[in-house]
Amino acid sequence: MIEMRGLSRSFGNNRVVNNLNLTINEGEVFGFLGPNGAGKTTTVRMLACLIRPTEGTAILDGKDISKEQDAMKIRQEIGLLTESPGLYDTLSAHRNLEFYAKLYDVPVAKRDAQIEHYLKMLGLWEKRDEPVGGFSKGMKQKMAIARCLLHEPKVLFLDEPTSGLDPEASRMVRDFIMELKGEGRTIFLCTHNLDEADRICDRIGIFKGSLLGVDAPSRLKNDLYGRSISIQLKTIEPGLVQKLEALGYVKNVAIADHTITMNVASPEQDNPALVKALVSMGADVQFVYENKHTLEEVYFKIMGAAK
């Protein structure tokens, strides 16, 4: 759906995005993570045809962001949620969306239905006649989301959609993103919320001027940390570590209190045999669980290695 080919952007001598080669698949939620000033918004602005690349290009749904005729079409076909909601405070929710529906060339016959659909979906229908100046930050963010969906874009760029929202509003926005994914839309999401990215993204790109890592969150974790399990036993007999290591498929065995922690290639495959082996060694197994690493750990490890 989006194919970046050596995409680069400099501001004067400052090369902010450097040779980005990345493909975003149709229907996926792709999380673009990186520190402040990493070049995430600059990347989005290039992909949304608001600024031009200085080198390289990207192909979005078959159209080239560097070609002016294609850029016009891309701007009409995508949805872009920026960090500022871009609403008219004195206009009502309905009037604001009417204004943008016109701007996006939503056919007149469809406008009211589209506005009603999204105001209802986002829980703002009852407030449709109130000026948005009096709306809370979360309500304004919902309005901004409705605005960027009015023309039913297949590709959405969401730049920090939950920034500054309370937990309830953030969850609502996250659920909404999953609904949009369910409708088959492709979503390019910039966020500083690593837990959010972990929960909703199919793949993650960790970026700081260039791409430092890209994969599904679970694969990034497994590649960096391997898969680790802990088994709690009623008592631990001397010599157990050596016996476990002799099994061959268990690595890095460590014991703390009544718990043995170790790496296995695949807990799904290895745990049943491992538990049987422990029982045959006379151990009383109380709990078996996988030790989960967080995306935050992955992020800091990758960022640390890049320094």
Ligand SMILES: Nc1ncnc2c1ncn2[C@@H]1O[C@H](COP(=O)(O)OP(=O)(O)OP(=O)(O)O)[C@@H](O)[C@H]1O
């Ligand atoms: N129009 C511009 N002129 C000059 N420099 C710019 C311009 N736009 C962005 N930059 C610079 O490019 C760099 C990357 O900015 P960008 O906004 O893309 O980062 P970001 O990853 O989105 O950061 P944040 O997480 O803080 O939003 C920054 O150093 C910024 O100052």
